Each structure stands twice: as structure tokens, then as C-alpha cells.
Amino acid sequence: xxxxxxxxxxxxxxxxxxxxxxxxxxxxxxxxxxxxxxxxxxxxxxxxxxxxxxxxxxxxxxxxxxxxxxxxxxxxxxxxxxxxxxxxxxxxxxxxxxxxxxxxxxxxxxxxxxxxxxxxxxxxxxxxxxxxxxxxxxxxxxxxxxxxxxxxxxxxxxxxxxxxxxxxxxxxxxxxxxxxxxxxxxxxxxxxxxxxxxxxxxxxxxxxxxxxxxxxxxxxxxxxxxxxxxxxxxxxxxxxxxxxxxxxxxxxxxxxxxxxxxxxxxxxxxxxxxxxxxxxxxxxxx
Numbered sequence: 001x002x003x004x005x006x007x008x009x010x011x012x013x014x015x016x017x018x019x020x021x022x023x024x025x026x027x028x029x030x031x032x033x034x035x036x037x038x039x040x041x042x043x044x045x046x047x048x049x050x051x052x053x054x055x056x057x058x059x060x061x062x063x064x065x066x067x068x069x070x071x072x073x074x075x076x077x078x079x080x081x082x083x084x085x086x087x088x089x090x091x092x093x094x095x096x097x098x099x100x101x102x103x104x105x106x107x108x109x110x111x112x113x114x115x116x117x118x119x120x121x122x123x124x125x126x127x128x129x130x131x132x133x134x135x136x137x138x139x140x141x142x143x144x145x146x147x148x149x150x151x152x153x154x155x156x157x158x159x160x161x162x163x164x165x166x167x168x169x170x171x172x173x174x175x176x177x178x179x180x181x182x183x184x185x186x187x188x189x190x191x192x193x194x195x196x197x198x199x200x201x202x203x204x205x206x207x208x209x210x211x212x213x214x215x216x217x218x219x220x221x222x223x224x225x226x227x228x229x230x231x232x233x234x235x236x237x238x239x240x241x242x243x244x245x246x247x248x249x250x251x252x253x254x255x256x257x258x259x260x261x262x263x264x265x266x267x268x269x270x271x272x273x274x275x276x277x278x279x280x281x282x283x284x285x286x
Contacts, residue, residue, distance in 0.1 A: 006023075013237075020047050025052045045250065054117055067276055100257070108186055111252045116272045117271045118245060120267055128242070131255060131258075152213045153203075155187075156208060
């Protein structure tokens with residue numbers, strides 16, 4: 001894959017992950033560099049950039065080169081930079097992202113991607129894992145692929161953000177209730193066609209998917225349990241050990257991720273900018 005200037009992308013596993021070198025994300029990026037990064041993202045699904053000293057404004061500016069940005073309805077954000085949310089986890093505010101999930105699938109147009117920047121790290125622990133949903137789909141039998149491709153599933157904001165969750169309570173009753181009213185359950189295909197590559201991938205996740213339409217409750221639960229277990233297989237995944245000021249940029253349309261909660265009582269502070277995407281669909285001839 002050709003790249004502009006000094007951009008270098010080193011694959012980290014066969015299925016997913018690329019280390020990007022030769023770019024300073026604090027600086028404005030040329031159209032050619034942005035296009036190269038986008039192509040690398042489509043190829044590797046999650047990109048890692050080390051030693052990136054970014055202000056929240058620079059973080060937002062780089063993310064905005066890839067699309068409009070989402071403002072999270074519950075998580076706190078940077079004052080004056082609402083598009084950059086803060087994940088500040090410690091003994092009194094443990095993470096709620098220690099499950100396999102795809103971000104913000106509770107909206108009609110879930111994010112195309114997100115950029116997570118390490119601002120304060122614990123002395124040990126706090127890794128993040130990603131899994132390729134296209135690799136997980138390809139590993140299914142043709143019969144299972146065909147069966148899943150005709151199904152739709154419900155995604156619900158309150159599955160990951162119930163009223164008693166610490167993040168929900170931190171948001172305050174008024175803000176939380178407004179978020180809940182604004183985000184009723186939505187329906188997405190169980191198998192999603194990637195809008196840029198055309199590749200099919202699994203698009204249900206334990207964070208937000210509540211049921212598969214057209215199945216009896218026990219059937220739905222059994223199938224979701226199978227898929228949620230299937231996507232965790234090591235051959236689909238990469239585990240990233242954070243370093244100071246590292247940034248991860250992932251394609252939210254074809255990945256899931258998991259924040260390992262193994263560092264309490266130490267503190268871990270991350271900033272995330274989230275890029276809006278389009279409405280998921282499945283195309284049988286993809």
C-alpha cells in the first residue's frame with residue numbers, strides 16, 4: 001500500500017491492527033495524508049500512533065478531517081471542546097467499558113470511527129483489545145452466514161447506560177432522562193455491509209444489542225450468546241498496551257473493543273473523539 005511522505009504502516013497481526021509512524025497528528029494534515037490514513041484504517045481496522053502530544057482542540061481537528069463529530073449524551077466532555085469526551089476511571093469511578101462492544105450503536109447512524117488518546121495511565125494494566133468483525137464473519141460456516149444475513153437486531157441505549165450506572169448518575173438526573181428519551185431502541189442488521197470496502201461483518205454487540213427480531217426470546221439469547229463468544233477468539237483480536245500520549249483510531253463499523261479493568265485503585269484518563277457514520281445496511285451481493 002503506497003503512502004504519502006514518511007507515513008509507514010506496520011501490520012501487527014494478520015487480522016487487525018497497524019502501527020503508524022512518520023506523522024505528527026498535532027500538525028494540520030494534508031489531504032494526501034488523510035487519504036493515506038483512511039486507506040490504512042480500512043485495511044488494518046485499528047491504527048496506533050505513539051508519542052502524539054495533542055491538545056483536545058488538536059484531537060478534535062484531526063478527527064474532524066474524517067467526518068462530523070458526535071457529542072456523547074452521558075459522558076463528560078472537555079469544557080469548550082464538547083466533541084472530546086473524557087473517560088476518567090479510578091476507584092470511585094470504575095470503567096463501564098470492560099465488555100466487548102461497538103460504540104454508540106444505539107443511534108440510527110452509529111459512528112464510523114473513534115480516536116482514543118491516552119492522557120494519564122496507571123503504572124500497569126489498562127490495555128484495550130479490538131476484534132475484527134469481518135474476520136469473525138468470515139470464520140462462520142456458509143450456512144450460518146446465510147442465516148444471519150437475513151436478520152435484524154434491536155440496539156438499546158439503556159442496556160449499557162441503565163439509571164444506576166455510575167456514568168448515568170454522574171451525568172445527573174435531568175441530562176440522563178433527556179438522553180434516554182432522545183434515544184429509543186433502534187434496529188440494525190445483524191450482518192452489516194461495510195460502506196467503503198463492501199465486506200460483510202457481524203454487527204451485534206453485548207454492549208447494546210438486546211434481541212434479534214423474528215426469533216423467540218430463548219432463540220435470540222442463545223444466538224447472541226454464541227456470537228458474543230465467537231468474536232472473542234484470539235485470532236480475530238489484538239491487545240494494545242498503552243504508552244503516554246499514544247492514540248488509537250479504529251473503524252467502528254467493523255470492530256468491537258474491550259477496555260481491561262485491571263488497574264484499580266490507580267487512575268486512567270483517556271480522551272475520545274467520535275466520528276459519525278451512516279445508517280447500517282446489508283447488501284446480499286456484497
